[in-house]
């Protein structure tokens with residue numbers, strides 16, 4: 077038998093290597109942007125078509141390449157950035173492996189135009205699947221333009237593996253954010269299908285963060301700064317109220333490179349301890365600078381996971397610095413260095429604000445025996461002392477009429493049971509949470525919030541399928557600013573949102589403008605609802621088999637439903653009960669939680685033996 081081991085041809089080896097470096101269009105974006113930065117560009121433009129599947133193009137005004145270098149750049153292990161293995165421990169550049177361009181060229185159609193300052197003519201090289209198809213001199217500005225077309229054209233399995241345009245665009249946008257935030261001194265532009273998504277002038281770190289995240293973050297940022305021998309740290313942490321239920325805006329950079337580091341992340345989170353609501357995630361934008369030889373970026377092919385020397389000390393410094401900044405902030409809660417220039421002319425939901433409301437009972441008089449039935453739930457102990465009357469038994473049991481009716485000020489048995497809706501139909505509200513109704517067989521205890529959620533859910537589902545939602549026109553349109561990817565998520569849901577009654581004037585770039593709302597939605601709740609829809613979409617990628625419509629309906633129902641703590645009158649309770657039992661599945665909420673329980677006479681009997 078003959079020998080069977082062969083060396084793989086170069087283009088096959090490159091294709092295999094490409095699998096490590098290039099998983100998706102966003103990987104190409106990252107590599108090309110980093111090369112432009114390493115070439116000392118001052119302005120970088122990123123242009124993509126169809127979420128990078130058709131085209132990824134990066135244009136820089138950096139130092140350019142000679143003809144020979146331009147050709148060499150596409151060879152595997154061809155790099156100008158390191159020459160010995162020792163250099164790996166002293167990296168001052170983004171690239172160093174010399175495999176990005178070779179990998180990209182193996183799986184796409186690449187065209188490069190480049191010129192150095194000292195050359196009159198530049199060079200254009202075209203490559204298809206690692207093969208150079210043309211090379212000629214060309215007139216071109218100083219710098220480099222690389223166009224990558226038809227990514228994975230010769231690796232169909234990979235191409236099939238790509239996600240929807242919206243998901244790939246989100247990945248690219250994330251990558252772009254990370255690079256742009258690490259280099260505020262470089263101007264960036266980003267265009268997708270000929271529309272400009274970002275135009276970021278060079279400026280301070282704060283400018284850059286605000287330009288990317290939207291001006292609403294500006295007054296939420298607390299600056300932080302610390303210099304020690306081991307590291308210097310600067311950047312911003314989000315004020316404790318600027319948190320998110322899902323992942324916050326959390327960015328670590330080490331030596332100008334975006335990194336992920338769960339240990340240091342923990343240091344930041346633990347510094348917030350006690351300041352955050354349960355499950356809330358702090359936001360931070362932290363820039364660490366460490367000596368290059370104490371940072372190992374070599375451990376991961378895509379170079380986001382890194383290793384520091386002496387991580388324990390870094391942990392302590394990061395935690396203490398963040399704690400200190402938070403302490404400073406809460407002492408003199410002023411807006412540090414708020415940059416007024418950055419205020420964009422968008423106003424956030426002006427008409428959504430409401431004056432705080434305090435419920436006061438003007439007739440309450442603690443010295444009168446009949447002073448306070450309205451206090452029945454709020455101050456039952458006091459009442460029992462003052463009057464010693466039996467009605468403390470009903471503490472917490474709020475008849476609708478006691479909440480909303482003048483005549484309820486007389487705490488005798490008559491008024492407690494005399495209102496039509498409560499006596500005839502025997503409906504009570506308990507702790508502003510439960511609706512209690514008597515049945516032939518016993519007691520029905522309904523969770524008001526869940527019941528309403530069920531009702532709204534079924535109603536919204538109907539509207540979404542037959543698209544007959546009713547809209548209330550807003551006198552003052554609501555305008556909100558959100559990061560691009562969040563607006564993109566909403567624009568993908570635009571048809572559905574409109575079928576339940578939303579009317580959008582604008583839904584692009586960073587801007588959301590709403591002219592009409594679903595009938596039952598209060599403008600004050602809009603922001604919370606949209607955020608929760610966005611979060612939900614982000615958590616469960618559209619690829620999962622959850623139905624779009626289902627998810628939207630359940631999100632909206634949850635945020636529009638009557639809440640625990642809302643007082644209901646008898647009529648409202650009756651209507652809710654009627655609507656609930658007209659539902660297809662009254663027993664459970666969309667998330668499968670119990671809506672009501674039934675306490676039978678037998679149940680009760682068993683408690684009395």
Ligand code: ADP
Nearest residue numbers: 111115149155156171172173174175176177220
């Ligand atoms: P690495 O960045 O790891 O060195 P790459 O394959 O990304 O490897 O690039 C190979 C080489 O091509 C780089 O070392 C650099 O010399 C050159 N190069 C790539 N992109 C550019 C650019 N935009 N401007 C100037 N030189 C570039």
Ligand code: MG
Nearest residue numbers: 107111171176
């Ligand atoms: Mg590179």
